């Protein structure tokens with residue numbers, strides 16, 4: 441059980457983890473409990489999403505969508521890797537979570553069962569931090585390297601702060617009883633790894649790896665490609681003629 445972080449502390453742990461941050465106007469107070477009047481917390485997990493759109497910052501941070509008042513997450517993560525703080529209070533991102541799936545994150549199980557509505561539901565907005573990561577969610581839009589790296593850092597920052605393992609980091613599609621599919625899509629690369637498809641399992645492995653290091657750690661990036669040996673410059677016409685003349689002179693001298 442953990443009480444939600446203050447706005448200042450939330451910002452501080454992200455910065456310590458090497459995340460580039462920005463602050464949406466009034467994020468520290470606006471939206472707190474406003475959606476339903478319910479208090480936020482205690483918190484037990486991080487829930488990861490894709491925005492299924494572009495330029496979603498204002499929608500996520502403040503405006504919300506029809507029937508779902510903002511804020512729609514605690515953090516909006518742009519393609520550049522910039523994390524904008526949207527709320528430190530209760531946010532509308534998780535919806536109902538299947539109890540069986542939620543329990544597996546609460547208990548930090550090494551496996552997470554498919555969400556079953558029959559197991560009952562809990563209000564995910566009470567118990568989880570929500571990260572909305574900008575991506576069209578069409579399975580083709582790529583998560584750039586900087587964005588995925590920041591995403592791992594954000595999740596690790598929460599785990600480090602609360603003493604959680606990476607098994608406290610879930611994805612919307614792993615908990616939703618509403619058929620959510622997020623997040624998904626190709627990732628440009630991470631550390632020394634090239635392009636791969638986002639999976640919750642790999643994401644948790646990357647968070648776990650990060651947690652084995654200090655908050656200031658950066659994963660090793662691929663070795664730079666060796667610079668090819670430059671070709672000797674092609675001789676100019678006049679150089680060629682000069683060389684030819686020299687050879688002719690040498691031959692003539694031989695003959696004479």
Ligand SMILES: [Zn+2]
Nearest residue numbers: 489490612622
């Ligand atoms: Zn979602």
